[in-house]
Amino acid sequence: MAFPYQCIEACNRSRGGNHDWTLFGACGSRLVAQSSSGASSIWPTAENVDVKDDAPEDEPQERPGKRIKLSPSADAPSTSNFSCLVVSNDKQYLVAVTAEDKCIRVFQIDSNCQLHQLSQRCMAKRPCSITLTSDDSTILCADKFGDVYALPLIPSAEDNLNDTLAGGPSEQAAEKPYTPAASVLTVHSGRNRKVLEEQLKQASKGPKKIKEPLKFKHELLLGHVSMLTDIVYATINSRSYVITADRDEHIRVSRGLPQAHIIEGFCQGHEEFISKLCLTESGLLVSGGGDANLFIWNWQQYRLLEKVCIRDYVLRHYRAQPQLAALLPEDEGNFKTAVSGIWSVPNSQSKKDVILVACEGVPALFSFQLGDSSTSGEAIPLHGNVLDVTFVWPSQDACTAVVAVDNVHKPGSTTETHDDEGPSRLQYLSYQQDGTWGEDSIVGGILKWFNRRASAGNLDGRGEEFDTKTKARLDDEKAVRDILYGVENLRKRAGADD
Amino acid sequence: MPGEPAKRTKREAYKDSLPTDGQNAAFPQKKFYRQRAHANPFSDHSLTYPKSPAEMDWAKYYPAYAVKTEDQDRQEKEKEAAVESHDQGQTSGAVVKGITQPVEIADIGCGFGGLLFALAPKFPDTLLLGMEIRMSVTEYVQEKVRALRVQNAATSGYQNVSCMRANTMKFLPNFFAKAQLSKIFLCFPDPHFKQRKHKARIVSYTLNSEYAYVLKPGGIVYTITDVEDLHRWMTGHFERHPSFERVGEEELEGDVCVEIMRSETEEGKKVERNKGLKFVACFRRIEDPPWP
Numbered sequence: 001m002a003f004p005y006q007c008i009e010a011c012n013r014s015r016g017g018n019h020d021w022t023l024f025g026a027c028g029s030r031l032v033a034q035s036s037s038g039a040s041s042i043w044p045t046a047e048n049v050d051v052k053d054d055a056p057e058d059e060p061q062e063r064p065g066k067r068i069k070l071s072p073s074a075d076a077p078s079t080s081n082f083s084c085l086v087v088s089n090d091k092q093y094l095v096a097v098t099a100e101d102k103c104i105r106v107f108q109i110d111s112n113c114q115l116h117q118l119s120q121r122c123m124a125k126r127p128c129s130i131t132l133t134s135d136d137s138t139i140l141c142a143d144k145f146g147d148v149y150a151l152p153l154i155p156s157a158e159d160n161l162n163d164t165l166a167g168g169p170s171e172q173a174a175e176k177p178y179t180p181a182a183s184v185l186t187v188h189s190g191r192n193r194k195v196l197e198e199q200l201k202q203a204s205k206g207p208k209k210i211k212e213p214l215k216f217k218h219e220l221l222l223g224h225v226s227m228l229t230d231i232v233y234a235t236i237n238s239r240s241y242v243i244t245a246d247r248d249e250h251i252r253v254s255r256g257l258p259q260a261h262i263i264e265g266f267c268q269g270h271e272e273f274i275s276k277l278c279l280t281e282s283g284l285l286v287s288g289g290g291d292a293n294l295f296i297w298n299w300q301q302y303r304l305l306e307k308v309c310i311r312d313y314v315l316r317h318y319r320a321q322p323q324l325a326a327l328l329p330e331d332e333g334n335f336k337t338a339v340s341g342i343w344s345v346p347n348s349q350s351k352k353d354v355i356l357v358a359c360e361g362v363p364a365l366f367s368f369q370l371g372d373s374s375t376s377g378e379a380i381p382l383h384g385n386v387l388d389v390t391f392v393w394p395s396q397d398a399c400t401a402v403v404a405v406d407n408v409h410k411p412g413s414t415t416e417t418h419d420d421e422g423p424s425r426l427q428y429l430s431y432q433q434d435g436t437w438g439e440d441s442i443v444g445g446i447l448k449w450f451n452r453r454a455s456a457g458n459l460d461g462r463g464e465e466f467d468t469k470t471k472a473r474l475d476d477e478k479a480v481r482d483i484l485y486g487v488e489n490l491r492k493r494a495g496a497d498d
Numbered sequence: 499m500p501g502e503p504a505k506r507t508k509r510e511a512y513k514d515s516l517p518t519d520g521q522n523a524a525f526p527q528k529k530f531y532r533q534r535a536h537a538n539p540f541s542d543h544s545l546t547y548p549k550s551p552a553e554m555d556w557a558k559y560y561p562a563y564a565v566k567t568e569d570q571d572r573q574e575k576e577k578e579a580a581v582e583s584h585d586q587g588q589t590s591g592a593v594v595k596g597i598t599q600p601v602e603i604a605d606i607g608c609g610f611g612g613l614l615f616a617l618a619p620k621f622p623d624t625l626l627l628g629m630e631i632r633m634s635v636t637e638y639v640q641e642k643v644r645a646l647r648v649q650n651a652a653t654s655g656y657q658n659v660s661c662m663r664a665n666t667m668k669f670l671p672n673f674f675a676k677a678q679l680s681k682i683f684l685c686f687p688d689p690h691f692k693q694r695k696h697k698a699r700i701v702s703y704t705l706n707s708e709y710a711y712v713l714k715p716g717g718i719v720y721t722i723t724d725v726e727d728l729h730r731w732m733t734g735h736f737e738r739h740p741s742f743e744r745v746g747e748e749e750l751e752g753d754v755c756v757e758i759m760r761s762e763t764e765e766g767k768k769v770e771r772n773k774g775l776k777f778v779a780c781f782r783r784i785e786d787p788p789w790p
Contacts, residue, residue, distance in 0.1 A: 145697065147704060181691045181727035185774040223704025225539060225667040225697075239789050248668050249549070254707070255789070261703075261740055262786055263711040266671050268550035492542045 002452075003028045004425050005404040006483055009085035009094070010390040011109065021392040022113055023402060023450060024094055026082030028483070031096065031107075031115060034450040036394070039113035081483050084129060088136045093118075093153065095130060095139055099483075102126045104141060106153060121151060121216050129230045133257065134240065140221070142228035142244060148221045150257060155217055221260035224250060229289070229490065230277040236300065243285065243299065245274040247490050251287055253299060265302040269295055273490040278342035280353035280370065288339030290491045294357065296370060308375050311337045313366050314359055317379040318412075324363070327412045337362070338487040343389045345431060346399055354435070356401060358386035360487040363411035365389065365403065365429075367437060380437050383423040384411055387484060392443060400430045400440045402447070406484060414485045417477065426451045516641075523648040528610060531638035536688055537631040539667040539698050547664060551675045557596030560625055562657035565596055601625040604674070604712075605683040606666045607700060609764055611639035613685055615646065616762035618659040620754060624680075628661035629673075636663040667698075667705060674712040681755065682709055682719045684732075686765035689725040701732040703739055710741035713783040718745060722759050722778045724769045729777035736781040745780040756780070 005025040012021045022035040031043040080098035087094055087109075094107040094115060103122045107115040125143040132139055132153065139151045182196055226246035233256065234241045240256025241264070251267035251274060254260050272290030279285055285299035292311035297304055314337050318324040329335055337359040345354040345367075353370040363385050368377040384405030392400050407422030409415070426447060430440035444451075512530045516522060537543075548554040557564035603621065605614050608628030618626055630636045639661035646656040664673065687700040696702075701721065709719055719742070721732050736742045750756045760766055760776055769776055 181689060181725060183726075185724065185772065220703060222707055223702070225705065250671070252671075259740075259787070259790065261707050261710075263671075263707050265676060266550075268672070271549065 002407065002425060003480075004384075004387055004406050004408055004484065005032075007082060007085045007388045008390045008402060008404045008426075009087055010392045010402065011087040011091050011094070012391075012393045013091050014393075014396075017396075019393050019395055021394070022109065023390070023392065023447060024085055024087070024115075025404065025450065026085055026096070029079050029081050029098070031082065031085075031094075032450060033109075033113050033115060034447060035113045036392070036446055038446070040449055041112075041114045043107070043115045043117070083483075084127065086130055086132060088132055088153065089134060090136050093136070095132065095153070097127045097130055097141075099126060104130065104139060104151065106139075119155065119216075121214070121218075123149070123218075124214060128228050131231050131233045133233055134235045138257065140231055140233060140242065141218075142231040144227050145223075146226050146228055146246065147223040148228070148231060148242065148244060148260070150219045150221050150260075152217055221257070222252075222254050222263075224248070224252065226250065227490075229273065229275050232277045232279055232285075234279055234283075236283065243277060245277050245287060245289075247273040247492075249274060251277065251285075251297075251299075253302070267295070267297045267299055267302050267304070269304050269307075273492070275487050275490060276339050276342045278344050278355060280344045280355060281346065282353050284353060284370065286342050286344075286355055286370075288342055288357065289487075290336070290338050292337065294339065294342070294368075296375070306370075306375060308368060308377070310339060310357060310359065310366065311335070313377055313379060314362055314364075317362075317364050317366075317381070321381070324412050336488075336491075338491070340487045341386065341389060343391070343401075345401070346391055346393070347431060354431070356389055358389065360485055361385050361409075361412065361414040363405070365401075365437075369435060378436075380429060382411075382427055385409060385414070385484075394443060398430060400428055400443045401437070402443065403427045403429065408480060409484075414481060414488075415477075424451055521648055523645055525645050526638050526641035528638060531610075531634045531641075533632045533634040539631065539665055543631070543665060545663065545665055545669070547669045547672045549672065551671075551673060551678070554673060555596060556601070559627070559660035559662065560597050560657065562654060563597040563599065563625065565598055597625075599625060600678050601627045601674070602679055603627070603681045603683075604629060604666075604679055605685065607631070607684065607687055608639060608661060609635060609686075611642060611661060612762045612764045612767070613683060613759060614639070614659050614661070615642070615656070616758045617755065618656055620758070622658060624658060626659045628659070629664045629666050630661060631663065631665050633663055636661055667700065670708050670712055676711055677714045677717075679712050680714055680717045682713060682717070683755075683759065684719065684721045685759055685763045686723055686769075687721075687728070689723070689728045691727075696731075699728070699731065701735050703735045706736060706739040706742065710739070710783055715783055715785040717783045719781045719783070720755060720759055720778075721780065722763070722766070722776055724765070724774045724776055726775070726777060729779065733779050736779070741783060741786070742781040743784055745782050750778060750780055753780075 005027050007026045009024045010021055020036045022033055025032045034040040080100040080103065082096050083099040084097040085094060092109060094109055096105045096107065098105065101122055102125065103120050104127060105120045106118045108118055109115060123141060123143060125145040127141045127143050129142045130139055136153055139153055141149045141151060222242065224244065224246045226248040228244055228246050230245045232243040234243060242254045242256055242260055244252050249270040249272065253264045255262045255264060267285065270287065270289065270291055274287050274289040276289065277285060277287050285297040286294055287297065288294045288310060292309055293307040294310050295304060296306040296308065315332065315335060318328055339357060340360040341358040343356045345356060347354055355368050355370065357366045357368065363382050365380045365382060365386055366377050367380060368375050382403060382405055384407055387404040387406055389401050389403050392402060394400060403426065405423065405425060405427055407425045408417050410418055428440040428444040429437040432438055509530050602624050603617065603626040605628045608614055608630050611628050614626055614628045628639055630639065643656060643660055650656055684700055690696060690698045723729050737744060756778055760778065766776065
């Protein structure tokens with residue numbers, strides 16, 4: 001069985017009326033690419049893999065999801081799993097995040113569909129979501145600690161020079177004798193005095209090792225005291241904004257660079273964690289997470305326009321399907337949804353915004369047409385849980401949603417796995433002029449290799465080896481689950497502590 | 499820990515013994531409300547907080563300022579209309595439920611409330627709010643507010659001061675609208691000495707953006723600490739933040755709040771007894787620059 005694509009991202013180019021596209025998929029720690037012309041590639045390439053194969057004793061450590069500190073060297077390929085893919089606005093670069101090593105990787109996309117890694121920058125805290133400024137100069141990285149950092153997409157020589165300088169003073173600082181921040185004047189209780197004595201004793205033993213600072217340009221822009229879950233960069237009439245969402249129900253609207261320290265306002269109303277933000281074609285903001293509702297905002301005025309009960313749509317869909325209805329809890333009041341994805345459908349034809357919504361562990365997509373007064377939606381049943389969605393344009397006025405589905409777990413479950421070969425890892429839905437979605441076999445035909453890749457794996461003759469590794473990965477069910485399903489974990493547990 | 503149950507039993511017995519008619523004029527006894535001085539600001543305490551400032555039930559905290567019933571009906575209607583158009587974030591004035599004027603002074607991490615009770619008579623026409631993350635300590639201040647209101651019923655004293663439990667590091671914008679506050683006090687905050695705990699400090703470059711958001715231009719953040727290292731940290735982070743400027747020494751000497759902050763906080767008194775040092779620094783919220 002193949003490992004599913006946990007994230008996919010398309011790059012659409014149009015040259016003189018010719019439309020071509022490239023699809024990138026992250027499959028565990030590998031990136032697979034295929035273009036509409038048929039070119040394809042896999043990263044890391046076989047040569048890179050050779051380097052790794054010299055050290056087979058590393059093998060047991062390769063299981064995904066393991067919490068180990070990795071210090072990747074420049075030439076060794078990563079064994080960390082990709083968690084986020086973003087194509088630059090100019091379609092030249094793919095920016096990817098690998099989760100376990102907290103690394104932001106920038107790849108150049110060449111005309112032959114090959115990926116060339118230009119940089120890898122490991123952050124201090126795990127990036128949860130990244131985006132690019134509209135001019136592609138800067139990566140905005142929202143992390144698990146609640147902070148947003150700005151990094152140049154392509155660090156200039158000057159930046160690097162400054163980095164070496166930046167490394168200097170802190171090393172000197174480390175040699176300075178340690179003095180506790182507390183003193184006999186500030187410590188009042190007997191026990192604390194003892195601790196202070198202990199600290200001074202420790203200090204006399206020599207300087208403590210301090211964490212090495214990041215050796216590349218990164219600027220702290222803003223921060224929440226809560227884990228960030230999504231970040232959006234918006235430009236409206238020459239004003240730019242950074243919109244951030246966190247686990248504590250906040251959607252914050254800040255000014256864009258260089259005034260990101262100014263908070264303009266908050267979109268308030270969520271009662272559970274927020275996991276996804278999405279700007280529609282017309283500029284509305286849609287947010288979703290652990291709440292039963294999706295929220296639709298006029299975000300520039302911090303005004304809630306409409307709530308759409310996504311939970312009801314999911315519930316109705318489950319009730320209508322016998323296999324899914326069996327999964328519903330006895331008391332339907334306990335049925336909860338966690339939004340794992342919201343995508344704005346690029347559709348220049350219609351005046352109305354169309355979005356697709358996925359919930360974690362739900363084998364369907366929900367398509368909504370955002371109306372002036374009321375939003376109407378429909379469920380699109382799929383043969384596996386939705387993991388990610390991206391859009392390709394085969395021609396001027398056609399748009400196809402490529403959906404990555406979970407071929408490992410049974411539809412509707414995030415724990416139970418298929419016993420036999422699971423379903424296809426991708427499904428293709430084309431958006432019809434009448435606003436409905438239909439199977440697209442043409443794009444499906446082009447992506448046959450992409451879809452089968454890793455299970456057949458005959459491109460470089462190393463497929464079998466990949467397969468053994470894939471198998472080892474799939475055997476670790478919990479690790480697989482951790483890569484694919486993390487949204488419901490954001491929910492706060494009642495009375496966790498006090 | 500041994501001894502815990504006895505302590506709890508005593509506390510419960512004490513609290514049960516308190517009269518419930520609301521007319522009790524006796525101050526609460528601090529020894530029944532003590533709580534360890536540290537709280538984890540990152541954990542999901544079972545806190546209650548409004549979804550937005552517009553939904554805050556302020557009348558519960560400032561009953562003397564509660565809007566009269568006919569006003570309330572009108573305000574309810576207005577509120578409904580406001581939910582329709584929901585533009586509370588945009589306007590700078592606060593849309594506050596149930597009271598006639600918004601809170602303007604916040605003491606973040608108010609502890610046992612020494613500063614609040616000293617400030618309240620000095621600002622009789624302004625509403626002051628203490629915010630404290632520790633539950634027992636909050637209860638103590640609330641009890642003391644109640645007792646002071648009973649004692650001063652004739653003059654309606656202390657009606658302008660109240661206290662609530664809150665994690666302001668996470669939820670400050672849930673309580674206050676943009677540019678609502680004129681003063682914020684950060685007195686003797688937890689120093690969080692360990693380097694890896696620095697994000698838990700009440701002052702940081704990123705949190706300062708939230709203080710700037712709830713403060714009016716010209717509003718002031720007051721800080722005081724006995725830990726020089728923390729003083730340098732707070733000063734550094736505020737001076738680096740483009741929305742703030744340091745208030746000069748001369749101006750500080752003329753400010754009654756600074757005097758009270760030095761002498762009336764419980765920590766301030768403790769430091770006095772130990773002949774420790776006190777470091778004061780204040781920062782003014784400056785007007786936002788035009789968009790680039």
